[in-house]
Amino acid sequence: MKVSPSRQQELLLLSSILRASRPLCARCTHSRSRQSASPLSPPAQRSFSILNRPPPNYPGHVPLTRVERLGLAVGSAITSLTNPYRHDMIAALGEATAQPFFITRLRNRMLSDPTGRRILRDRPRITSKTMSLEKLRRLPEDTVGRTYAAWLDREGVTPDTRDPVRYIDDEEEAYVMQRYRECHDFYHAVTGLPVWVEGEVGLKAFEFANTGLPMTGLSLAAIVRLKPQERQRMFEIFLPWAFANGWRSKDLINVYWEEELETNVAELRNRLGIEQPPDLRAIRRKLKEERRAAKAAREAALMNSTTAAPAPAQSTA
Amino acid sequence: MATAARLPLPLPATTSRAAICAQCRKATLNPFKRRRFASSISSAPEIYDVVTVGGGPAGLALLAALKSSPITSHLKTALIETQDLGRLRQWSSPDDQFSNRASSLTPSSVSFLEKTGAWRHVSQSRVQAYDEMQVWDAANDATLQFDWAADSQRHNAPPQTVATMTENTNLTRGLLERITELGADSALFSSTNVSSITMGKDDANADGDGLNLSMWPVLGLESKSQSQSQSAGSDVSTTIAARLLVGADGFNSPVRRFAGIESHGWDYHRHGVVATLTVQSVPDTRHGGSYSDGDGGFDLFSDEPLPNRATAYQRFLPQLGGPIAILPLPNNRASLVWSTTPQHATYLKSLSPLGQVSMINAALRLSQTDLNYMFTLPASAPDTLDSELRWRLQHTSPPPVARQPPIVTGVQEGSLASFPLRFRHATTLVSPRVALIGDAAHTVHPLAGQGLNLGLADAESLASTIAYAVTHGMDLGDPMVLERYGSDRFGKGLLMAGGVDALNWLYQLGSGGDGVLASFLGRARRLGMKVVDGGLVPGLKGLVMKQAG
Numbered sequence: 091m092k093v094s095p096s097r098q099q100e101l102l103l104l105s106s107i108l109r110a111s112r113p114l115c116a117r118c119t120h121s122r123s124r125q126s127a128s129p130l131s132p133p134a135q136r137s138f139s140i141l142n143r144p145p146p147n148y149p150g151h152v153p154l155t156r157v158e159r160l161g162l163a164v165g166s167a168i169t170s171l172t173n174p175y176r177h178d179m180i181a182a183l184g185e186a187t188a189q190p191f192f193i194t195r196l197r198n199r200m201l202s203d204p205t206g207r208r209i210l211r212d213r214p215r216i217t218s219k220t221m222s223l224e225k226l227r228r229l230p231e232d233t234v235g236r237t238y239a240a241w242l243d244r245e246g247v248t249p250d251t252r253d254p255v256r257y258i259d260d261e262e263e264a265y266v267m268q269r270y271r272e273c274h275d276f277y278h279a280v281t282g283l284p285v286w287v288e289g290e291v292g293l294k295a296f297e298f299a300n301t302g303l304p305m306t307g308l309s310l311a312a313i314v315r316l317k318p319q320e321r322q323r324m325f326e327i328f329l330p331w332a333f334a335n336g337w338r339s340k341d342l343i344n345v346y347w348e349e350e351l352e353t354n355v356a357e358l359r360n361r362l363g364i365e366q367p368p369d370l371r372a373i374r375r376k377l378k379e380e381r382r383a384a385k386a387a388r389e390a391a392l393m394n395s396t397t398a399a400p401a402p403a404q405s406t407a
Numbered sequence: 408m409a410t411a412a413r414l415p416l417p418l419p420a421t422t423s424r425a426a427i428c429a430q431c432r433k434a435t436l437n438p439f440k441r442r443r444f445a446s447s448i449s450s451a452p453e454i455y456d457v458v459t460v461g462g463g464p465a466g467l468a469l470l471a472a473l474k475s476s477p478i479t480s481h482l483k484t485a486l487i488e489t490q491d492l493g494r495l496r497q498w499s500s501p502d503d504q505f506s507n508r509a510s511s512l513t514p515s516s517v518s519f520l521e522k523t524g525a526w527r528h529v530s531q532s533r534v535q536a537y538d539e540m541q542v543w544d545a546a547n548d549a550t551l552q553f554d555w556a557a558d559s560q561r562h563n564a565p566p567q568t569v570a571t572m573t574e575n576t577n578l579t580r581g582l583l584e585r586i587t588e589l590g591a592d593s594a595l596f597s598s599t600n601v602s603s604i605t606m607g608k609d610d611a612n613a614d615g616d617g618l619n620l621s622m623w624p625v626l627g628l629e630s631k632s633q634s635q636s637q638s639a640g641s642d643v644s645t646t647i648a649a650r651l652l653v654g655a656d657g658f659n660s661p662v663r664r665f666a667g668i669e670s671h672g673w674d675y676h677r678h679g680v681v682a683t684l685t686v687q688s689v690p691d692t693r694h695g696g697s698y699s700d701g702d703g704g705f706d707l708f709s710d711e712p713l714p715n716r717a718t719a720y721q722r723f724l725p726q727l728g729g730p731i732a733i734l735p736l737p738n739n740r741a742s743l744v745w746s747t748t749p750q751h752a753t754y755l756k757s758l759s760p761l762g763q764v765s766m767i768n769a770a771l772r773l774s775q776t777d778l779n780y781m782f783t784l785p786a787s788a789p790d791t792l793d794s795e796l797r798w799r800l801q802h803t804s805p806p807p808v809a810r811q812p813p814i815v816t817g818v819q820e821g822s823l824a825s826f827p828l829r830f831r832h833a834t835t836l837v838s839p840r841v842a843l844i845g846d847a848a849h850t851v852h853p854l855a856g857q858g859l860n861l862g863l864a865d866a867e868s869l870a871s872t873i874a875y876a877v878t879h880g881m882d883l884g885d886p887m888v889l890e891r892y893g894s895d896r897f898g899k900g901l902l903m904a905g906g907v908d909a910l911n912w913l914y915q916l917g918s919g920g921d922g923v924l925a926s927f928l929g930r931a932r933r934l935g936m937k938v939v940d941g942g943l944v945p946g947l948k949g950l951v952m953k954q955a956g
Contacts, residue, residue, distance in 0.1 A: 198776040207780065211798060262802045 148261040150254050154186075162186040162257065167308060174287050174312055178253055184305035185257040185267060192303055193263045199341050200266060206344035213265055214348050216272040218250050226351065234280070234358055235351030241279040249275065269343065270301060276347050280359060282369055287312055288320050289370050292328035299336025301343060323373070331367045339363040451610060451618060452625050455485045456883055457873065458649035460601055460626075460662050462488025462495075464575060465845030465862030466655030467582035471523045472870035474589040479874050482883075484594040485647060487628060492597040496583040498576050502532070502738055505683045507822040509742040510578075511570035511719070511734060511856035516863045520581075528588070529573060529581030535735045536568040537717035541808040544723040544914070545775050547933035569719065570856070572734050572742060578859075596628060603627035604665040607648050623884075624652040624665065624840055651883040652841050653869065655862075658831065660847035666838045672831035672850070675911070677728050678752035679853050680745040680825045684767065685817035687739065720812045721854075723914045726775040727751060727782075729828075730854050730914065733771065733812060741813065743767060743823075744853055751782055752825040762789030763818045765796045771812045773799050828852055832904050837893040840884030842869055848896075851904040852911050861900055868895045 138144055144153050154162065163186035170179040188196075200206030214220065226239035242248065252271050258264040277297065283289035291312050298306035313324060339362045350358055359366060457473060459466045470486050473479040500506065512520070520526040542551040586592065605627075607620025630643040654662025663670060717735035724731060729746025736742055745755075745767075755766060769778055769792070777799050784791050805811060831850040836843050845862030872892040873883055881888050913932065 198774070201774070201776045202780055210802075 147259060148264060150256055151259070151261075151264065152256045153259065154257055159186050159189070159257070167311075170309075171311055171315075174290070174315065177251070180305065180309065181253045181255075181271065182257065183308065184271075184303060185255060187304040187308065188267060189258060189263075193258060193260075193266060196270070196301055196303065196343060197263050197266045200343055203341065203344040205346050206341070209269065209344070209346055210262065210265070214346075215268075216249050216252075216275075216347070218248055221249055221348070223248075229352060232354055232356065233351065234276070234347070234353050234355050237355050238276055238279040238351075241282075242275065245278070245285045247275065247285065266343070270303070273342065273345070273347060276345075277342060280355060280362075280364065281367055283367065284370055286370075287315060288324065288328075291316070291324065292332055292367065292370075295329055295332035296336040297342075299333045300339060300341065327368060328370075331365070335364050335367075452607065452620070452646040452648040454483075454618075454623075454648045454650065456482040456650045457484045457653060458624075458626060458647060458651070459484070459486045459653040459655050461654070461656035461660075461845070461847070462486055462490065462492055462579075462595070462597075463655060463657065463845060463862070464578050464582065464859055465866050466653070467579060467586065468520070468523065468525070468863050469653060469655065469844060469866040469870055470591065470594060471525050471582050471585045471589070472519075472866060473873060474586060474591040474594075475523045476870065476874055478877050479870065480589070482873070482877070484591070485596055485649075486594055487596040487599050487601055487626070489598065489600055489631075492583060492595055495576070495579050496587070498580050500533075500576075503740070504819060505533070505736050505740050505742070505822075506574040506576045507681045507683050507742070507819070507824055508575045509572055509683075509734065509736065510575055510859040512573050512578075512863075513570050513857075513860045514568055516860045517568075517571055519863055519867045520578075523585065524588070525582045525585035527581075528584035530577050533577050533737060534571050534573045535717055535737050536571045537719050537735050538568050539718040539810065540569050540721070541718060541810055541812070542721045542723075543806055543808050544725075544932060546723070546725050572719075572736055574736075575859070596630070598631045600629045600631065601626055601661060602629045602644070604652075604661060620648050622839065623648045623650070625649075626652070649840065649884075651873070651889075654841065654843040654847040655845050655866075657846045658829070658850050660843065662841060663833060663843055663847050666841040666843075668833050668835055668838060668841075668843065670831045670833045672829060675729075675746075675828040675830065675852060676749065677746050677828045678749050678825040679828050680743065680747060680752050680755055680823065682743040682763070682767075682823040683736070683819035684733070684741045684743050684815050685739060685819070686733070686741045686813035687816050688813045689811040718810050720771070720808070722771055722806070722812075724770065724775055724778065725915055727770070727778055728915075729911070731767070731770045732854075732856075733815075734856070740819075741815075744856070745770065746828060746852070746854060749825075749827070754782055754786055756823060756825060757786045758792075759789045760818050760820070762786065762792050763823060764815050765789065765792040767815045767818070769796045769799070771815075772806060773803055777803075830904065830908055832901055835893060836865075836897050836900075837886065837889035839886050839889075842889050842892055844869055849900045849904050852907045854911055854914075855903075855907045857903055857907060861903055864899070865896050868892055 138153070138155060140155060140158070146153065162182055166179040166183040166186060170176050170183055173179075197210075200210055223239050223242065226235040227243075229236040229239075249272065252268075252274075255264040255267045255271070258267050274293075274297075277293060278285065278289075281293060281296065283293045291310060294306045294309040297303065298310070313321060316324060342362065345358075345362070457469075459469055466486055466488075470484060473482060473484060517526060520529070540551075583595075586595065603626070605625055607618075607623045607625040609619045609621040610617030611619040625646055625648045628645050628647065630645075652662060652665075654660045654666070656662055660670075719732065719734045721730050721732040723729075724747075728748040728751065731745040731747075732743070734742045734744065747755075755763060758766065766781065769781060773781075773796070777795070781792055781795055784795070829850050830852060833843055833848045836848050844865035846858065848865060849861060851858050851861065869892050872888065872895070875881075875891065876883050876885075876888040
């Protein structure tokens with residue numbers, strides 16, 4: 091249909107009058123124009139209600155409203171404090187609190203570093219498929235890969251126990267979270283901290299200083315669950331170590347672990363600027379031995395003081 | 408008495424008036440008196456009413472304004488320029504080549520040029536008016552949209568222009584042609600150096616036939632050109648005395664130095680990178696293409712019944728030292744002005760054209776983190792920059808502006824250059840027989856594109872002050888006369904220069920890395936931008952736009 095110029099002029103006038111006479115619709119045209127102006131921008135950035143939940147930004151993504159996010163954060167925090175072995179809850183807490191600022195900052199730190207950028211480009215995943223434990227066990231002593239495999243064997247965990255990221259809205263930031271989560275075991279291996287609550291809290295403090303993710307800081311609340319002696323050890327040894335090293339060392343998120351498997355652990359630690367913390371297992375063993383020795387001594391003293399002849403098999407019972 | 412002093416007046420009248428007032432001037436002018444040159448000036452210098460030093464747009468506009476007004480056209484004027492103005496007048500360029508020095512002329516500047524008759528001589532096929540401006544900030548997602556077209560539609564008024572992009576050379580040529588048209592070519596002292604500016608000699612004697620020029624600026628001129636000078640082939644040196652000496656001689660103004668006017672300010676430690684770009688506009692997805700796909704699909708509810716002529720884009724990059732602006736030119740060309748650190752400017756200049764295109768496209772779209780990283784890549788490998796750009800675009804959401812910035816497809820060969828950014832403002836615009844206009848008076852940050860507009864407004868104001876003096880029979884160089892000009896322009900110039908500086912300061916907040924504080928400041932600024940854009944404070948946006956115009 092061909093519209094003559096004068097007709098077009100009239101239409102222009104008409105449309106301007108219509109525009110003036112529909113103040114209610116100003117908002118809807120505005121939102122319409124915005125929506126189509128940026129078709130690529132993540133839809134979850136805008137607020138929505140549970141009735142019109144936007145489609146996921148990546149497979150497995152669950153867009154959350156602000157209320158849902160807050161509920162998830164509070165709920166997962168309480169659950170993981172009552173049961174620290176609920177790693178799914180700790181993961182959910184990590185995702186619920188990382189947005190909007192902290193995960194972006196971590197991503198920017200990756201983007202500022204050549205290796206970090208390479209990781210974001212390649213997007214490697216750490217699973218038992220991509221990282222064959224058989225091969226790692228055959229590596230020479232003191233390599234990162236061997237240490238990692240030895241650590242996995244000692245703690246009885248596998249790389250496949252990591253949950254996929256669901257609640258981070260940006261697709262690239264979700265990968266950063268995933269990467270952090272999958273590399274967590276490497277941090278254990280490099281620092282030598284065990285998976286018990288005590289070792290975990292020490293490592294979380296280290297990660298908090300190093301990555302700035304709020305979940306790692308919130309996890310420090312688990313200190314209240316420690317026994318008094320463990321707590322004292324935490325404040326005197328591990329927390330000072332964690333903050334000093336986490337702050338000073340290079341960003342662990344920018345380590346391309348897949349390429350460092352054959353590197354010497356001490357050399358990598360040196361390059362990153364991490365001192366190895368005291369071996370918690372050795373401390374515990376030593377303490378246990380001391381306790382046992384003390385107990386034996388006490389019992390011996392008790393034996394000497396009593397006149398009755400005790401059965402020699404009693405101490406082993 | 409006033410009629411007797413009507414200009415041009417017989418010289419003895421002036422000298423006697425000067426003699427009466429000599430005492431009051433002695434105090435202010437004493438320092439210069441001692442600098443008097445008792446040198447080669449043997450004969451009495453020729454006396455001009457208005458001598459302008461500097462043939463830039465401001466100086467030429469002043470001359471054109473004086474010559475086009477019937478009140479002031481009879482004044483004896485001179486304009487001294489070191490460059491060959493004849494070559495500037497013959498400047499021409501193919502339609503797809505543009506000079507890298509282009510400026511945004513505000514509607515008031517254009518109307519002044521129209522009034523002087525010079526705008527007709529500015530090649531209209533090489534200027535580009537734009538009626539929309541998209542401003543956004545890389546540190547947050549806030550945008551400012553200055554859209555005259557939309558505003559005027561609301562009031563059912565004719566569309567209005569935000570500004571008009573003009574090459575400085577095109578403007579200069581237009582002004583020169585207008586001056587020729589007015590028959591004022593004789594006022595142009597082309598290819599001429601000012602060798603000295605001194606106070607004149609007191610030749611008044613008892614007979615009363617000499618002149619007391621001790622309060623008058625006297626300029627020693629040296630003409631470089633051999634062929635065009637009418638008399639001899641060698642360097643011609645002359646001296647002229649100025650009733651009013653106008654300094655339009657730029658940042659390092661010799662006239663300002665002669666007048667002893669101080670200029671204060673600071674260097675921004677930033678460089679302005681300019682270039683002429685080839686751009687390809689991004690198809691506008693806003694209205695589903697309903698309006699643009701022909702007259703058949705006319706959308707009654709389209710936001711934009713009148714086609715937008717062109718759009719200017721400006722993105723603030725606090726971490727990289729300043730904003731990048733893409734200003735439209737005809738034929739899918741655009742002018743780049745990117746304020747950034749000297750290191751980054753050097754890096755950009757060392758890149759191959761392909762690398763420059765990648766960097767400019769990246770600066771319009773990518774995050775500051777990505778840009779900072781790209782500036783650390785070796786300049787010798789433009790492919791790396793291109794691949795970084797392509798990869799990052801997949802993971803970066805497009806700019807939050809209503810109209811997407813154009814894709815830069817090329818940089819015109821040899822057009823990328825840079826210059827240091829400074830802030831300077833003279834402590835006064837006038838002193839006895841001296842007035843400063845343009846960059847000689849104030850040098851501003853280019854982020855609002857106001858430098859040339861300030862200069863033209865100065866010229867307009869000074870021309871009207873001179874006209875006022877002429878109609879009231881006053882001496883042009885008298886401080887009382889010049890004070891009218893000074894009081895009109897000093898405050899406005901300082902306000903504009905200071906306002907632009909404040910804006911620059913505001914947009915440098917949070918540039919110190921990507922820490923918590925920087926991010927907080929970036930977000931705080933977002934709030935401010937929302938206030939301006941969203942109409943929370945009624946009339947604020949209109950005020951900003953009016954000031955910019």
